[in-house]
Amino acid sequence: MDTIPPPVLRLIEAFSRLPGIGPKSASRLTYYLIRSQSDEAIELSDALKELRDRIQFCSVCFNITEISPCPICQSDERDRSVICVVEEPLDVMAIERTREYRGLYHVLHGVISPMDGVGPDDLRVRELIERVATGGVKEIILATNPSLEGENTAMYVQRKINTPGVKVTRLARGLPMGGDLEYADEVTLTRALEGRREM
Amino acid sequence: MDTIPPPVLRLIEAFSRLPGIGPKSASRLTYYLIRSQSDEAIELSDALKELRDRIQFCSVCFNITEISPCPICQSDERDRSVICVVEEPLDVMAIERTREYRGLYHVLHGVISPMDGVGPDDLRVRELIERVATGGVKEIILATNPSLEGENTAMYVQRKINTPGVKVTRLARGLPMGGDLEYADEVTLTRALEGRREM
Numbered sequence: 496m497d498t499i500p501p502p503v504l505r506l507i508e509a510f511s512r513l514p515g516i517g518p519k520s521a522s523r524l525t526y527y528l529i530r531s532q533s534d535e536a537i538e539l540s541d542a543l544k545e546l547r548d549r550i551q552f553c554s555v556c557f558n559i560t561e562i563s564p565c566p567i568c569q570s571d572e573r574d575r576s577v578i579c580v581v582e583e584p585l586d587v588m589a590i591e592r593t594r595e596y597r598g599l600y601h602v603l604h605g606v607i608s609p610m611d612g613v614g615p616d617d618l619r620v621r622e623l624i625e626r627v628a629t630g631g632v633k634e635i636i637l638a639t640n641p642s643l644e645g646e647n648t649a650m651y652v653q654r655k656i657n658t659p660g661v662k663v664t665r666l667a668r669g670l671p672m673g674g675d676l677e678y679a680d681e682v683t684l685t686r687a688l689e690g691r692r693e694m
Numbered sequence: 695m696d697t698i699p700p701p702v703l704r705l706i707e708a709f710s711r712l713p714g715i716g717p718k719s720a721s722r723l724t725y726y727l728i729r730s731q732s733d734e735a736i737e738l739s740d741a742l743k744e745l746r747d748r749i750q751f752c753s754v755c756f757n758i759t760e761i762s763p764c765p766i767c768q769s770d771e772r773d774r775s776v777i778c779v780v781e782e783p784l785d786v787m788a789i790e791r792t793r794e795y796r797g798l799y800h801v802l803h804g805v806i807s808p809m810d811g812v813g814p815d816d817l818r819v820r821e822l823i824e825r826v827a828t829g830g831v832k833e834i835i836l837a838t839n840p841s842l843e844g845e846n847t848a849m850y851v852q853r854k855i856n857t858p859g860v861k862v863t864r865l866a867r868g869l870p871m872g873g874d875l876e877y878a879d880e881v882t883l884t885r886a887l888e889g890r891r892e893m
Contacts, residue, residue, distance in 0.1 A: 498790050500760045502748045506741040512734060514726050520714060526784055527713050528742070529749060529758055530803065535711060536742045542705040543727070543739035549701045550728060559728055561699045585725055591697050604729065 503529070555626070557602040557619045559584045567600060574598045576633040580623060580652060582606055582640060590638065598636070601626065606644035607651055615651060627658055634662045641668055702728070754825070756801040756818045758783045766799060773797045775832040779822060779851060781805055781839060789837065797835070800825065805843040806850055814850060826857055833861045840867055 499507075503525055510521035528536040552558070553565035556578075560566070567573060567587075577598030581587055587600050603618040626632065635656055639645035653663045668686035670679055679687070698706075702724055709720035727735040751757070752764035755777075759765070766772060766786075776797030780786055786799050802817040825831065834855055838844035852862045867885035869878055878886070 498757070498764075498766060498787060500749060500758060502741070502744045502760065503758060506738075506745050509734070509738040509741040513723055513738075515719060515722070522784060523714070524712055525745070526782065528745065529783070534746075535708070536746050539705075539708040539712075540739045540742035540746075542701070542708040543735045543742070545701045546705050546724070546727065547733075547735050547739075550699060558697070559699060559702060561701065565697075567697060583725065584728070585721060588697060 552602075556600045557604060557622065558587050558600055572597070576631060577636065578623070578626065578632055578634075579636040579638050580649075581638045582645065582648075586638065598634075603639070603648065603652075606639060606642075606648040608644045615655075618648070620652060620655060623652065624655055627656055627661055632661055634664060637663065637665045641666075751801075755799045756803060756821065757786050757799055771796070775830060776835065777822070777825065777831055777833070778835040778837050779848075780837045781844065781847075785837065797833075802838070802847065802851075805838060805841075805847040807843045814854075817847070819851060819854060822851065823854055826855055826860055831860055833863060836862065836864045840865075 506525045506528075507518070507521045510516050510524050511518050516524070528539075549561055550559055551561075551563055553560045553563050553568055555564045555568040558565050558567065562569075574597045578601050579590060579596060579598055580601045580603060581590070582603055582605060584602055587602060590596050590600075601619065601623045603620065603623075605613055605618050607613060607615055607618065623635075627635065635652075637649040637652060639649045639652075649665055656663055667690055668683065669690050670676065670683065670687045676684070705724045705727075706717070706720045709715050709723050710717050715723070727738075748760050749758050750760075750762055752759045752762050752767055754763045754767040757764050757766065761768075773796045777800050778789060778795060778797055779800045779802060780789070781802055781804060783801055786801065789795050789799075800818065800822045802819065802822075804812055804817050806812060806814055806817065822834075826834065834851075836848040836851060838848045838851075848864055855862055866889055867882065868889050869875065869882065869886050875883070
């Protein structure tokens with residue numbers, strides 16, 4: 496006799512399809528929501544629906560936004576001659592938190608990864624090249640992750656841009672703040688030595 | 695400049711209110727749903743709404759159900775003289791999976807835990823006593839967890855029932871299948887010795 500009511504099963508399945516949530520966590524979340532006195536389940540349900548209804552990708556930089564072009568692309572206070580190329584919308588938020596960068600962004604939505612079947616055409620590379628071709632861009636900062644895929648993607652984008660007058664730069668690699676030289680891996684230490692600066 | 699659109703923030707907040715999901719996992723889940731091509735967000739939203747609309751607690755045993763009384767309480771094939779008392783609906787499913795138990799259930803919805811501010815009145819103990827008082831019950835199996843709170847709750851319920859003709863039993867404690875005597879804790883080993891049976 497199967498005693499789990501179908502709506503409960505359905506929610507457990509929906510939760511367990513999310514990354515990092517296994518069947519056990521999915522059950523736990525579901526039973527937590529059944530027990531919870533407040534309207535957490537309805538709030539989560541509404542938030543999910545609102546996400547689908549109101550969030551889109553910016554037609555210029557492909558960051559997530561409620562209005563397109565996004566506030567950053569529309570802003571008069573941003574330096575339109577610099578484009579920072581990132582993998583994900585979360586990377587935009589990370590860079591914005593520094594409050595140091597005043598240029599625009601371009602979100603690739605992934606990295607080139609043949610193992611996962613992701614090629615250059617699955618990313619927003621073509622759109623980036625079109626943005627550069629319209630002129631006015633002086634610098635492209637490649638801010639993909641310092642991983643194998645991130646490096647490969649950066650190299651691919653760099654070769655594709657190759658436009659006179661457009662400088663292509665890459666974020667500095669080196670020791671992270673609070674890091675320990677003793678425990679730094681060889682690649683990080685090599686990059687830190689290569690990128691050393693006069694004090 | 696805050697670049698996270700409010701609907702995204704709202705979903706991150708709703709996710710991070712769930713147990714075991716911190717702010718970082720909440721962001722990751724949200725951006726996963728933004729990126730996902732399929733209708734996962736809508737499916738999850740609908741499943742949550744359906745849960746709230748269709749799931750209720752059985753008026754007899756307080757297990758989760760779509761109809762009340764639940765299929766187990768309504769079934770003619772179950773032994774109505776035995777009630778197994780558990781903490782959570784998940785425990786009912788665990789016992790049902792054994793296919794060994796043919797009696798009814800009673801879900802307390804928690805354990806007595808003064809540290810968390812949960813007293814006997816927050817559990818469905820009174821309703822259990824009323825069920826016993828209506829007669830026909832021969833055995834109450836206390837199947838709360840073998841934890842400090844579970845043991846205390848079992849003892850409390852046992853004292854409260856105290857009805858002539860009603861046997862109160864507790865699930866056996868001992869070594870789990872596949873367990874290793876060498877690594878068993880003292881309490882488990884003590885219980886296993888106390889509960890030893892003739893072969």
